[in-house]
Amino acid sequence: MSIVKNIENQIKELIEKAVFRAKETGLLLFSALPDYVLEVPREKVHGDFATNIAMLMAKEAKMAPRKIAEIIVSNFEKEGTWIEKIEIAGPGFINFYLDHSWVYEVLPLVLEQGDDYGRSEFGAGKKVQVEFVSANPSGVLHMGNARGAALGDSLASVLDAAGYDVTREFYINDAGNQIEKFAKSLEARYLQLLGDDVPFPEDGYHGQDIIDTMKALIDRQGDKYKAMDGELRREFLVKYALEEKITNIRKTLEDFGVYYDVWFSEQTLHDSGEVAEVISELKKDGHIYEKEGALWFNTTQFGDEKDEVVVRSNGVPTYFAADIAYHKNKFKRGFEQVINIWGADHHGHVARMKGAIKALGYDPEQLTVILMQLVRLFRGGEILRMSKRTGTYVTLNELMEEVGRDAARYFFVMRSPDSQMDFDLDLAKSQSTDNPVFYVQYAHARICSILRQAEEMGYSLPNLSQDDFRILTDPSEIMLIRKIVDLPDEIVSAAKNLAPHRMTGFAHDLASLFHVFYTNCRVLTAEPEMRNARLLLTKATGICIKNVLKLIGVSAPERM
């Protein structure tokens, strides 16, 4: 239970006691308590907490909201709590003003918990899977993948910190038509490099990377596949190229700070018979029919716009069929909640995927698809259309080289998934020092600098009790501490709403409050008791900034 939730529960309990007391004495008429909220008002003048309960009771009680508020307040017992003052305001809000001392409790807690401060048991160990990026393995990672990577990894971190049992997973599409095309492209390049004048497939992959891959193969193994039967040769080439591609993808993601727990191959679903199995299961339950030689899944029964082919007339299962088997596999592995991060261009698949899950007897609510809008890339004021097929794209590696990993990750996480992003490379480069990530990192570096100097001056950091911190009464100090108190709830909130971008907002607020504190309060030159309290507040702030940046995947430098 977080410090804020504790206080809130206490106040709520007292509100409800007051309401029922008023009912018993006949002052207030109602049958059931309304679904009211106790919240932290946006405006500071409205107190530390406020409730709308009086307004919600007005209709049933047949009384003016302000009158109801008066009755509640007159029946409210605030003795023995931090509540100093209660006021009725506006249309009938009840505002609670607290003795600010309640916030000091957090400082010894942060210093004790360190890296763990902010973590909570909210998720109660629920098994959750986040599947993200899952890029076509025949290419390299581009800007859209980068956004998905930053988003998915941060979401997973946030869920983990909120007490969920999180698995990060990458689904490798190493089967199907795409791979066929890939194979033909590889073969053409291979033969071309060995001097054969063979045509390049029109719908093939034109990227330079494929040529490089085949060059390297020839350097290493010569022309040993040249005389081989076509099908066999393509199989070898694909296996070779995929291994290299996937290794590169993994390495790029690790450079980006993203580490997966599971790399799941689509091909294994075909090999193990799970795809065939899931099709026959659906067939048995009457969800599949035959038309024009193909097998169709009646997804319209589950709210989709039109039915979908699962097995083509040539007998080859579609990507969708494999995806159904994949999701069944996920649930069989015990995940209670499955989160997929998809590009907005895949939104048409959501309904049918949920339908498939329902058809298999699972609850569609167990699948959440986060659709992220695609990234538009600008360079020199021009939109760059990104396409693997035509080979025009900016890779994640190039992005990291240009703007740096920290800036890139912060930038992607900062925006909510459903905002369209214009990423201007020139701007990102030229403005790199104005990037908000530096603002937060600067606060951390400043903190480290202060602590470093304290050490050089021979000041040790004592263990202070909650009461020792009462000396911190400057508004900038109280506001900073109040923000620190919020961290665990903020993480839970980001987890509940699957909104990691809230963490960048929190990081920025925290850094800002620290900069204000720094401007208003001297740390090292204060009297010993004050100096100790401020040093520890500084340290606690540093811990929080570092913990939040970790969730975003951004480093917390000690010097800049």
Added chain:
RNA sequence: GCGCCCAUAGCUCAGCUGGAUAGAGUGACAGACUUCGAAUCUGGAGGUCGCAGGUUCGAAUCCUGCUGGGCGCGCCA
């Protein structure tokens, strides 16, 4: 044509399950370094929350319609 997402300050975007006077950043303007990092801080300026209705004590938020933009509607993934 149908479906999904978006529209908030000059620009880029927040705004949690409906709450009080809609917030940051950035740009422009005016200030603050004899003192712990000025990559900082302080101040004012900047708004018909796309438009029009509706729901109610109360709407940027929910509902309907419209306008404008993105994406999708394949025996591709």
